[in-house]
Amino acid sequence: MPEKPTEQNPHLKQQQPRPKRRVGLWTYIISIVVALGVGVGGTYWFLGRAVTQQIASMQQTNQAMKKVAAVYQTISENYYQPVNANKLANGAINGMVNSLGDKFSEYMDKSETQDLNDTIDSSFSGIGAQVQKAGSYVQIISPIAGTPAKKAGLKPKDVIKAVNGKSIAGKTLTEAVNLMRGKIGTSVKLQVERNGETFNVTLKRAKIPVTTVDYKLVGGKQKIGYVTVSTFSTDTAKEFKAALKALDKQGAKKLVIDMRGNPGGLMTAALKMASMFLKNGKTIMQVQSRDGAAEKYVAGKKYDGGYKVTKPTTVMIDGGSASAAEIFSAALHQSAGVKLVGSKSYGKGTVQTVTSFNDKTEMKITVAKWLTPNGDWINKKGLTPDIVANEPSYASLTIVSKVSDLQAEKVNQNVKTFQQYLKALGVFDGTVNGYFGDSTTAAVKKYQKQAKLTVTGKVDKQTLAKIETALAEKISAHDRAYDAAIKLMSQTQTD
Structure with a gap:
């Protein structure tokens, strides 16, 4: 969520600042009535059509709320069993929010609100x-x-x-x-x-780990600072700045910022971090409200505190890079000429804000679109990298859920997945068909011999665990996007 708004994908609770309370609907309506009641004769002509439209909107809202109140009263007084007033009210609120058809808008009860607040505190x-x-x-x-x-x-x-x-x-x-x-x-x-x-x-x-930023020096003599950011939370910008300064002390000459698998979080964190790489006055992002007006957020001391990064940099993205991660990546790409490496990002281009109620419940709703510096709306489209480097096909294999399925003569989906594991590790030359036949048994024996396990041709928990670990290591060792990013930075000259 931004300050507030937030662009965060709200749902497996990410860290968010406590939002300022927004003016409620009825407070807004009352304030209009009061404004109209003061000096009506001298101001009505000036407000003109706007006031007429507001009055019409108020009347429409009043009719709708009367209907809601009538339904509430009918249920309360006539349902054949006693009903809980709070349950009815929450149901009505949930119904209104759900009618938006927006997966990022949500009403949260006390328990859910507490979960969100716990998340803010990590x-x-x-x-x-x-x-x-x-x-x-x-x-x-x-x-x-x-x-x-x-x-x-x-x-x-x-x-x-x-x-x-x-x-x-x-x-x-x-x-x-x-x-x-x-x-x-x-x-x-x-x-x-x-x-x-x-x-x-x-x-x-x-x-869930509190630290959201990790870093190390890689690339040998090239001295490339490799920084990973897992989410955008309350302290992420501070952690990010500390990581960059630590890499400075280690002699880093270039930077690779890894935003892969980063689902987003606080827009304010993305603004602070992006501003560090942009010249003052350059656009970080734009937020477009429903009236069509777009507000530009530009780099400056307000966000970065005067700390600037001028090293050659590249940013890595993938299908798990969403919202705040996309804001950061798009800002560096379009306003600082930084190249993106990896695969197309998720594509979340909306902003949410939170309304807090006195009964400790909260409502999160989408209030605007966010646009890249160039004015692009990447919602459901994502960012396209300059250098495409996808994961190997075996990186997306499913998980074997039952070891007991992996037995000779059995035919099932787990066997098929297991055969794909063995093929990826180069020990299976047979057909991936889900049948645990002689060729699969031979492949298991071959792997067990390589891994210095007891050679039986049978799959036990130890054998499966070893194979899964070996596959994970192979995926990591064949990280095409990382290799491409390091290669790009190795070829980039420094001042």
């Missing part, structure tokens, strides 16, 4: 994935680095269909998220769909 526990509503289910935007979701191999665009054996079809995003959250150390079982294939995975809930 104190929540869960699986560590940024999610959004996708039809009847929930889709992962990006797993957060170092969390159970990331370690379990969950990927952007994975669809979560059930939690602990219970379908989440029809549940609100917040309800689904609450099912996945819980005490640190407890387990949660997810049914996940990826590329039309369904599998189960069990994760152990953990505290």
